Amino acid sequence: xxxxxxxxYEEVTIAGFGGQGIILVGKLLAxxxxxxxxxxxxxxxYGAEVRGxxxxxxxxxxxxxxxxxxxxxxxxxxAMSKAALAKFEKTVKKGGTLxxxxxxxxxxxxVDDSVEVVKIPIDEIAVGLGNAKVANMVAxxxxxxxxxxxxxxxxxxxxxxxxxxxxxxxIPLNKKAMQKGAEFVKNNGK
Amino acid sequence: xxGNEAMxxxxxxxxxxxxxxxxxxxxxxxxxxMSQRMPEEKRVFVQSExxxxxxxxxxxxxxxxxRTMTSSSSPGISLMQEGISYLAAAELPCVIVNVMRxxxxxxxxxxxxGDYFQSVKGGGHGDYHCIVxxxxxxxxxxxxxxxxxxxxxxxxxxxxxxxxxxxxxxxEPVVIPTNSKLNTQxxxxxxxDWALTGADGRKQNIVRSLWLAEGAIEQHNYDLQAKYRxxxxxxxxxxxxxxxDADIIIVAYGICARIARRAAQQAREQGxxxxxxxxxxLWPFPSEPISKAADKSPIFLVVEMSCGQMVEDVRLAVAGKxxxxxxxxxxxxxxxxxxxxxxxxxxxxxxKK
Numbered sequence: 001x002x003x004x005x006x007x008x009y010e011e012v013t014i015a016g017f018g019g020q021g022i023i024l025v026g027k028l029l030a031x032x033x034x035x036x037x038x039x040x041x042x043x044x045x046y047g048a049e050v051r052g053x054x055x056x057x058x059x060x061x062x063x064x065x066x067x068x069x070x071x072x073x074x075x076x077x078x079a080m081s082k083a084a085l086a087k088f089e090k091t092v093k094k095g096g097t098l099x100x101x102x103x104x105x106x107x108x109x110x111v112d113d114s115v116e117v118v119k120i121p122i123d124e125i126a127v128g129l130g131n132a133k134v135a136n137m138v139a140x141x142x143x144x145x146x147x148x149x150x151x152x153x154x155x156x157x158x159x160x161x162x163x164x165x166x167x168x169x170x171i172p173l174n175k176k177a178m179q180k181g182a183e184f185v186k187n188n189g190k
Numbered sequence: 191x192x193g194n195e196a197m198x199x200x201x202x203x204x205x206x207x208x209x210x211x212x213x214x215x216x217x218x219x220x221x222x223x224m225s226q227r228m229p230e231e232k233r234v235f236v237q238s239e240x241x242x243x244x245x246x247x248x249x250x251x252x253x254x255x256x257r258t259m260t261s262s263s264s265p266g267i268s269l270m271q272e273g274i275s276y277l278a279a280a281e282l283p284c285v286i287v288n289v290m291r292x293x294x295x296x297x298x299x300x301x302x303x304g305d306y307f308q309s310v311k312g313g314g315h316g317d318y319h320c321i322v323x324x325x326x327x328x329x330x331x332x333x334x335x336x337x338x339x340x341x342x343x344x345x346x347x348x349x350x351x352x353x354x355x356x357x358x359x360x361x362e363p364v365v366i367p368t369n370s371k372l373n374t375q376x377x378x379x380x381x382x383d384w385a386l387t388g389a390d391g392r393k394q395n396i397v398r399s400l401w402l403a404e405g406a407i408e409q410h411n412y413d414l415q416a417k418y419r420x421x422x423x424x425x426x427x428x429x430x431x432x433x434x435d436a437d438i439i440i441v442a443y444g445i446c447a448r449i450a451r452r453a454a455q456q457a458r459e460q461g462x463x464x465x466x467x468x469x470x471x472l473w474p475f476p477s478e479p480i481s482k483a484a485d486k487s488p489i490f491l492v493v494e495m496s497c498g499q500m501v502e503d504v505r506l507a508v509a510g511k512x513x514x515x516x517x518x519x520x521x522x523x524x525x526x527x528x529x530x531x532x533x534x535x536x537x538x539x540x541x542k543k
Contacts, residue, residue, distance in 0.1 A: 027361070034363045042361035046216060046299070067452035069360045070445070072526040 008038070008063045010149055011071040014139070015056035015088050016080025016101075021136035024162060026057035029140060031158040033061045036150050041069035054083060061149055076147055078139050080122065085109060097146055099139065118146060118185060125180050131170070134177035141181025152178035193357040194219035196332040196364045197287065198261075202227055203368050204336035207256035208234035210247040212266060215299040216355040217289035220261040241266040245273030245286075252282035253397040255385025257339055261287035263355075264305050265296055267313075274348055275314025279399035279410075281384075283342035285335070286320070287351045289358040292522035300522025301355030303444060306499035309352050310473040317411055319418050321349040321425065322472040324443035328362040330470075336367055343379045345421055352472060354495065356445045356524070421474055428476035429468040432458070433483050436465030438537055441480065441504050442493040443469045446518075446525060450493050453530035462538055472500070477507035484511040489537050493525055494518040 030042035079085035103123030228235035251258035
């Protein structure tokens, strides 16, 4: 058995398909972690990515230098699509967290009993806010609420850094989406 | 910033005068970044028509004494090998960045370390070396750029930065070395009095790689070798950790060294004494520290994203004193912490008496 490490060492895989803003939200998380004074690495899947193709990224946040940016068994996986779930459900570390976009995923995840599964209708919440594209922010809000590395509002402060200037008008909407995601997790017990 | 961008900005800060390149994944961010930043700085950016053109443009710019570089990925770097041999022969300083991807052939776009032999053993024709760096993080990728330019200028030699797709693409917080040009001035690098700057009022300079007179190229080779011995003596760099009491020493470079370090940490937590040696310069290779470490008879585990290339240099350094074991994944496969840990555990199994 590997001994538990006491200091902060949070690995997360965010996965979905191209167009869902997977890479963007990963960058936001990394940027916010950097601003919070943490060590952080961000590793995207890259290359022939197109809208609709598989997309994922890995973020590691720690208070000590991070040896490896490559994550094989993260504490948390955020699965935004069925394909993403199928690819990454088995990788979640024992005792970890699996966040599922239940708007797209109607199957029962195959995970260890010790893994906490958080189902959240991410797309529906985003559509309810008037823009399906903020689903990624809803997911991030839910993640931050669950894992608590820092608050959604702290993360939102980094939005201007990762969004192109022409999208800065929708920063408030993105912030709201994060809060909604966090609220959902808070109100639904798990 | 991703590794590619951090390195590009660092090169600009180090006084890069001219960038030439042709797009290829996974280093496209370099060319994209340069296309924006170099004109801003009123310096030269050319997207060439091919890699052959790019390396020969580098030859031309270097011959005028300017700081110049190109970047590409494995198949593109293969196309440049003729030019690199010419640069080595003509003793022109420049920096070549290879963000390695899976090969052979056109391969794939996933990260790899399959170009080690090509980079440290020559690559092009003839007896020559380039200084080769293997950075292992975004910060080091950026930090090495000014050093690469300085050493290239100091020894009149091409410097190669051997990165991989992960290093190019991953993001980490990074502080770009901004005063590197000032540091360079402090170094008192030799004047480039060999450069082609117009012979008005002085004897003409000739930059060439062709010597037809009998014995001339033989002598040139001896001169080059003498220079290489100097570089081996002065510029070998590596990082060692927990080597003294180690039963197992992992040797890895670049991103593999990062993954291996995590495995080594976890092994230590289990009570297995694992140390690591990380070559920062791949040529000159840190043979001496490895040879020294081998005196205490640990087992060496070499981890690479290849079928085993650097392991040959480790074996040469160890010289049979103790076992050298290899594990790696070629063609874009990325070693995992768990797998390396498994290998470490296997090495601790003692044979039954």
